[in-house]
Amino acid sequence: MRLPREAHTERPWRIHEITRDFRIEDVWSFRTPGAGADDFPVMLAAVRAGGRSDQESRVARVLFAVRRRLGDLFGWDEPRDAVGGRVRSLRERLPRDLFETVDGTERDDLPLTPVYxxxxxxxxxxxxRTVHAVMHLGWIPTGDGGYELRMAVLVKPNGLFGRLYMAFIAPFRHLIVYPALTRQWERAWRDRDSLLG
Known part of the structure; x- marks a missing residue:
């Protein structure tokens, strides 16, 4: 479910310390029935296990394929434009206690690099070439004794082209990508026992 930006800004997240020059693009919540305070690592593991591209909806797969093709055609995803190329990693901004929470060389099947x-x-x-983006995931008490996953996407568009690109893809994100991601991640939570075996 889409949430207002305040659902992210009102929380005392550590991400606020290092993203003052980013804007909040989207905030979404994901239901995790029966989740407890210590289940955030379980949810992350379930998302990784159940978040493969072959599990995405057909429409989302088509959109991502079109985006990859356009990126190849126009050179939007060249290594020189990635983290460590055109932009410096947010890891360079981290205080020591956050820096030590992940190995800077850690990689998994997700297309985003861990910061902390x-x-x-x-x-x-x-x-x-279009944007420097951050996906922030947080674990939130729901008020009924449970917990849910929240995702905030923070961006720093690369110039006018980046701002136009983000505006152009907004309807696709809100109407197709995030609803499909919601179904996929909520299903991963429900199926966590079989996914994590």
Whole structure:
């Protein structure tokens, strides 16, 4: 479910310390029935296990394929434009206690690079010619004794082209990509026992 920006800004997340020059693009919540305070690592593991591209909706797969093709055609995703190329990693901004929470060389199947990880929040980043983006995941008490996953996407568009690109893809994100991601991640939570075996 899409949430207002305040659902992210009102929380005392550590991400605020290092993203003052980024804007909040989107905030979404994901239901995790039966989740407890210590289940954030379980949710992250379930998302990784159940978040493969072959599990995405057909429409989302088509959109990502079109985006990859356009990126190849116009050179939007060249290594020189990635984190460590055109932009410096947010890891360079981290205080020591956050820096030590992940190995800077850590990689997994997700297209974003880990910045830091805490018991109730994680940040990952990516950059290309259009934008430097951060995906922040947080674990939130729901008020009924449970917990849910929240995702905030923070961006720093690369000039006018980056701002126009973000405006152009907004309807696709809101109407197709995030609803499909919501179904996929909520299913990963429900299926966590079989996914994590």
């Amino acid at each position: 990880r805490l018991p109730d929040e994680e940040a990952r980043e990516l950059a290309n």
